[in-house]
Amino acid sequence: AQSVTQPDIHITVSEGASLELRCNYSYGATPYLFWYVQSPGQGLQLLLKYFSGDTLVQGIKGFEAEFKRSQSSFNLRKPSVHWSDAAEYFCAVVTVGLSFGAGTTVTVRA
């Protein structure tokens, strides 16, 4: 069955530093992949998605992700983190609904 794995449970990053969150997928064909963010007490917000085409996708809030078939990865990146980026981030793949990874909690230190 299609699934995604997020290897990092928690990441701490300094404000202004770069951020990369890892996501690995398990799927034979080209998967439909998403990154969502959930801020404390908030709902899930879509950051970006990959269906096909250009493997580097741009999202909201300055995030981007790169689909790498050779590595079965869809890592999320941001060049310069802001304190408001502290949240939990979920990678997801389309199955019947969405199959989510376990999430990565990002802490931003001043």
Added chain:
Amino acid sequence: GAGVSQSPSNKVTEKGKDVELRCDPISGHTALYWYRQSLGQGLEFLIYFQGNSAPDKSGLPSDRFSAERTGGSVSTLTIQRTQQEDSAVYLCASSFRVTRASGYEQYFGPGTRLTVT
């Protein structure tokens, strides 16, 4: 326009009682999904409705869980004889799902936090 709405936002119930959770999807969205978010299990898919087709119930954890969608719009998730392990945040999402190449983008509601005492 309005997003996905869910009610109630919080629900506390006693073990063994039945509960109903409501979801109002975005107008015009043909697909509706229910998920559960808990500390132990993360985010889990529960059930999926697409138009007038029979729902995909493959994610429902037990026969105590059921859902219906009336008129292709509002949906109700019902949990019978609630157990403490049912405590979680129940999320609803909708999408304008027409073909495989479109409409997989799901918009989530704020969730209902269910606490079973």
